[in-house]
Amino acid sequence: MARARSTPSERAANRARDDDDDDDRGGGSRASDDARVTAGGAVFARSGAFCDDDRVFVTVARASVRAFDGATGRALGGAAARGETTCAAASPETTAKTIVSGSSSGILSVIDVERMRVLRRHDIGFAIADVAYPGGASGRDFVYVSATAREDGGGRILRVSLSKGKIVEKLGKTNEARALIASASGGFLACAERRTISIWGVGKDGGGSSRALRIHHTKAITALAFSRDDEILACGDSSGRIVMFHGFARAVRKLQQEARGEETEVDRDALPSTTSHWHSRAVGCLHFSADGAHLFSGGEEAVLVIWNLKDGKKTYLPRLGAPLTKIVARRDDPSRLALFGSDNAVRLVNVASMSVEGTIQGVRPTVLDLDRESYASVVTYDPRAEVVAFSAAGAALQFFDHARDEHIADLAVAPRNYVNTSGEADSPMEAHVAHASFSPDGRVLLTVDRRSDQPSTVTRAVEETLKIWERLHVDDDREGEGEGEEDDATGSVNVPGGAFTCVAQCDIPHTGLITCVGVRPSARSVTESMAFTAGAEGEVKFWVPNGRVSRGGEHAGWRCRSSATHPSGTGVTCGAFSADGSILATAAREIVLWDPKTNAKLATLTMPKTSGEGECASVKAVAFIAGHPLFAAADGKALVIWNLQTLQPWRVYAAPCVGLYAHASMPMFAAVFAERKDQKEIAVVVRFIGADMMPSGTFACPDGAPEAVLFPPADRASRDASAATTPMLIVTRDRQIVRIGAETNAEARARDDMDVDAPAVTKSFPGGVAVVGAPVNPELARVLKEAEASVRAMRLNAEGEDEEDVPERDRVIGGALNGVGKMPWGALFEAPSHELPPLTSLCPRFMDAMLVRQINPNAQ
Incomplete structure (x- = not known):
């Protein structure tokens, strides 16, 4: 796909424009606090579509829309969007080169996929969960949106005019925002909620489209699909059954003609139906072939089932690696499908040859059940390849290039097939x-x-x-060839x-x-x-x-x-x-x-006690500071930095520190402080830099403590250890990768090659910076303000006391400690032995005290 490349000046202008947008939404951020989502996250499990004569496959990716080659899955580029992008739908015309995307911030964007440029944006005022662009009988101007209402949090089905940029009709209400499906003719729209299907006639001759036909089922409905001739509506349920309702179109038209806007409850037995059953668990997705002869289904079994509607026979494409969640077909060649998997991947499948022709793989989700003690997450950094390694399903390590946002290879540590x-x-x-x-x-x-x-x-x-x-x-010369494949010889x-x-x-x-x-x-x-x-x-x-x-x-x-x-x-x-x-x-x-x-x-x-209550907790994290005799430890109640030359606590932060991550070669480390309130955990990442280990930045992760904090090579940033622009990667719980600070040379080369400019996602306000597009709210602002105040309160000396008279190793942050610091000698020797300072520190203090007592007998 030919696409005009932007010049460095244009990309700089785009960055400036993005920064201006961030300033308008919450205040500008310092250069050292520049945070951008560069990769990862749940990219492909939500929505996607083929467009531009099926040559381009488009998916939503956090705060951007990504384009891939429709045949091979090769990345082509991306376009920045405002807010967390949730869904995308292609223009109804096969040759059209535009798509419509929706975001959680209520922005409906029209994007030119040839140039990956946003043509226009419309703010509808509701958080968008899904969007359908049926075209055909519905017209080119109308888009249908499933959104969350602000007043009660319930769902709304809305009809939006792209030319007017506003809502022109409210079709109905749901308990919460649901996924939408539209018929190929553009005449019908449907959504499922629990055991009920709602169908609207939205064609030009359908009359008032707000008149909905409701069909009740006996089980929770998990998937829907319209046939191409509008004669069959297929629904999959939680038990694995597939029920096909016949004649729904006539029922909808009759309802519109007779009910005069009053909704009528229709029992499932009122329409002719047939039932098929193969799946052992919930049906994940359904799709009819263009000729109406076959129905495709998928679910937790990781198998594509091809149903012959004429004789009921089934064909299978097994071992697809993950449960299937959605099916999208190419328009010019309906035998080629895009299968969305729960492993954050899209597989391009040819059902004629029963083969997988390409895979678009994102960061695989965690395989861990956090409620099980025996499970642990793995996120680490490969310093030789300069990529991130994640634990993945099947006992494998996934190597992922965060600069290019693409999967590189898998290392099968203990090969296992997917087991349902x-x-x-x-x-x-x-x-x-x-x-x-x-x-x-x-x-x-x-x-x-x-x-x-x-x-x-x-x-x-x-x-x-x-x-x-x-x-x-x-x-x-062989590096990069056959990546992820096993060499039979060696x-x-x-x-x-x-x-x-x-x-x-x-x-x-x-x-x-x-x-x-x-x-x-x-x-x-x-x-x-x-x-x-x-x-x-x-x-x-x-x-x-x-x-x-x-x-x-x-x-x-x-x-x-x-x-x-x-x-x-x-x-x-x-x-x-x-x-x-x-x-x-x-x-x-x-x-x-x-x-x-x-x-x-x-x-x-032994960790010093920051309070007189409770037993000593187990240490949760330790880290050595490169280039200095300093050592950090955290036990969930405090962060202690030790001076290894004196074996004395050098800095103590009385705050709930749960994680430590140190730079391999520079005097720098990141500490994670997590606070749980109202059954919600808010985590703050604080970066400490320099010989004095002073905090240089505070970053909030509202979804809880991140999986990891990584330090890539700082070849593009200053080599000075005090430089706050040294790159740092925060991997959030949903495995988004957020870069803090200046990008490395590898990242810069990747951005230039891909011509992708990641928009800033930070929101700056007093107390720190919230990463990954976190909404600014009073509770988060309070937590950040308290965190910043606590980490910057480097000493607790009495008012008027000259701090230079107090050795740095005796300064305590967050409260006095038993057994260390300036204690009276009587209380010190009455303390338990495990709280006594080491002799290397105790003897010099004792000698100093003896000299002071000779001068002043009344001294303690």
């Missing part, structure tokens, strides 16, 4: 990758996958396998940055579930590499290469060199190597610093 389960509490555990960690150079990858054939209600037994992968002797799997080979595998490496893993940085070669694993039984194991090398150049395996146990015997919750690899920190209720070379215990740290 009910998703209930007694369902077997879905195999998944529970832990993954790269070495800083990306040459070593450690993974832990879990599986169980029995549900947790039957047994708590979960099988774990530890695998260690290596990238060795990568041929740069058994390696090609992914970005080079092929991975599994060089070690250990079944059941710990007696308990593994809780954290890591690969040591600063290894000059793979032979000097080291990894650690820690388990719920309190044991820490160190893994090293065994020294043997195979013919392919990789090591023949790794071995467990040694192990150690935490003093308290409780389960290890987290761990991390220092930036130079000289120290390993593991934490349970206490924090232990180990020498990874000798297994020697260097020190034991």
